Amino acid sequence: MKALARSPWICHYNCNSCNGCDIELLACLTPLYDVERFGVINVGNPKHADILVVTGSVNHRNARVLKNIYDQVPKPNVVVALGVCTSSGGIFAGCYNILGGIDKVIPVDVFVVGCPPKPEAMIDGFAKAIGLLDAKAKGLSTPLAEKPRICMVPTVRPEAEAPVSSEKA
Amino acid sequence: MVDVPQWLIIILALVYAPIIGLFLMGIERKLSARFQGRIGPPLFQPYYDLMKLFSKEALVLNRVQILYAYLHLAFMMVTVVLLVLGQDLLLVLFAHAFSTICLILGGMCVRSPYSRIGSHRKIMQMVAYEPIMILMVIGIYINQGSFMGRDVFLLGKPMLLTLPLIFVAFVVAGMIKLDKSPFDVATSHHAHQELVKGITIEYSGPFLGIIELTFAYEVFVIFGVMACFWTTNLWAGLGLALAGYGTMILVDNLTARLTTNWMVRYMWSIPLVLALSNLIWIYK
Numbered sequence: 001m002k003a004l005a006r007s008p009w010i011c012h013y014n015c016n017s018c019n020g021c022d023i024e025l026l027a028c029l030t031p032l033y034d035v036e037r038f039g040v041i042n043v044g045n046p047k048h049a050d051i052l053v054v055t056g057s058v059n060h061r062n063a064r065v066l067k068n069i070y071d072q073v074p075k076p077n078v079v080v081a082l083g084v085c086t087s088s089g090g091i092f093a094g095c096y097n098i099l100g101g102i103d104k105v106i107p108v109d110v111f112v113v114g115c116p117p118k119p120e121a122m123i124d125g126f127a128k129a130i131g132l133l134d135a136k137a138k139g140l141s142t143p144l145a146e147k148p149r150i151c152m153v154p155t156v157r158p159e160a161e162a163p164v165s166s167e168k169a
Numbered sequence: 170m171v172d173v174p175q176w177l178i179i180i181l182a183l184v185y186a187p188i189i190g191l192f193l194m195g196i197e198r199k200l201s202a203r204f205q206g207r208i209g210p211p212l213f214q215p216y217y218d219l220m221k222l223f224s225k226e227a228l229v230l231n232r233v234q235i236l237y238a239y240l241h242l243a244f245m246m247v248t249v250v251l252l253v254l255g256q257d258l259l260l261v262l263f264a265h266a267f268s269t270i271c272l273i274l275g276g277m278c279v280r281s282p283y284s285r286i287g288s289h290r291k292i293m294q295m296v297a298y299e300p301i302m303i304l305m306v307i308g309i310y311i312n313q314g315s316f317m318g319r320d321v322f323l324l325g326k327p328m329l330l331t332l333p334l335i336f337v338a339f340v341v342a343g344m345i346k347l348d349k350s351p352f353d354v355a356t357s358h359h360a361h362q363e364l365v366k367g368i369t370i371e372y373s374g375p376f377l378g379i380i381e382l383t384f385a386y387e388v389f390v391i392f393g394v395m396a397c398f399w400t401t402n403l404w405a406g407l408g409l410a411l412a413g414y415g416t417m418i419l420v421d422n423l424t425a426r427l428t429t430n431w432m433v434r435y436m437w438s439i440p441l442v443l444a445l446s447n448l449i450w451i452y453k
Binding site for chain 2 (some may be wrong): 002003004006007016031034036037038039043044047048050072074075076137
């Protein structure tokens with residue numbers, strides 16, 4: 001295992017989230033879950049990070065900020081999208097300002113679903129991200145994550161991409 | 170010690186100092202985690218962190234900043250070499266101060282306000298701890314009649330017996346040097362959100378690795394100086410240094426971060442008075 005996969009530092013960007021995912025993400029650092037066992041440190045600075053964790057439904061206003069922050073994370077890096085908002089827009093899907101998933105702005109490597117995801121689900125997502133970091137450190141090309149086929153409310157905007165309902169998934 | 174060539178000592182010191190320093194940092198992270206009821210990272214986590222940082226992409230903001238990162242490391246290496254060769258302690262002090270000044274200048278030559286604030290606070294940290302360092306060197310001079318580091322070993326009795334209050338003041342000053350709470354105002358190793366890492370905010374990848382490597386050298390320097398307070402027995406010296414380092418970790422976990430002004434007021438009152446009264450006591 002490469003050293004990169006042994007010390008994945010995460011930087012967390014709240015991209016218009018309701019803070020539910022952010023609170024659950026910080027719960028990962030508590031003694032109950034203690035992600036620092038895997039060398040994970042929650043840094044406040046994208047320039048020090050290896051994993052960019054994004055929460056919330058991206059909108060037209062902060063898409064530019066998200067792209068800027070992603071560009072500041074040194075390669076090789078991994079993007080983890082937390083919560084259903086990051087994949088479809090969640091309860092905000094169909095709003096006039098919601099782009100419908102952060103994968104429209106930056107490449108996403110891991111989607112963690114839930115509203116908010118449990119810390120166990122987040123740790124599972126980080127484990128996947130660590131595997132991807134290891135592969136990227138070895139110079140392998142890794143596939144982008146498939147978008148989870150879950151949407152909480154149907155879209156009302158006719159021109160928006162129609163999300164697939166959960167029955168078909 | 171006499172028949173070992175000097176270049177070999179220098180190479181050994183430069184190779185083993187960061188290895189020991191990183192190991193001590195690993196102990197610190199493990200102990201802190203245990204204090205907080207967590208399992209904590211593996212003991213060798215600082216080695217992985219450093220190897221990772223050197224394998225990352227190099228993002229350069231401006232070349233002067235990178236030059237200061239290298240100078241920070243170079244002056245700290247000079248400090249380690251001078252200390253290991255038992256050279257003039259005043260020179261050790263100046264080389265050490267130059268290293269910190271390079272870090273401050275590196276933080277000042279970028280436009281990030283967090284980096285600038287971190288640099289300002291680092292200057293205040295220097296204002297707070299440098300008098301203690303100078304008083305310690307003066308105390309050693311009165312004790313042995315010379316500024317040479319190697320003469321500490323010729324005394325025949327431990328320095329701690331004549332300079333106990335200066336040792337206490339040095340442990341407090343060492344806490345500032347190693348960015349421990351309540352003094353970690355410029356950059357913090359635990360609270361990464363405080364000032365968004367302050368003075369190191371604009372360094373990334375291998376350049377952050379250089380700063381971390383320098384920090385490992387610094388841990389070695391502080392640990393080594395604490396060990397030199399008991400020179401007659403190796404194990405007693407190691408025990409003394411471990412006790413001092415353990416106290417730093419304990420206080421780090423017990424206290425909250427306080428303000429820069431409080432730090433200067435505190436350092437210029439209690440530890441300074443401790444060191445001065447020790448000087449008065451041993452003055453012949």
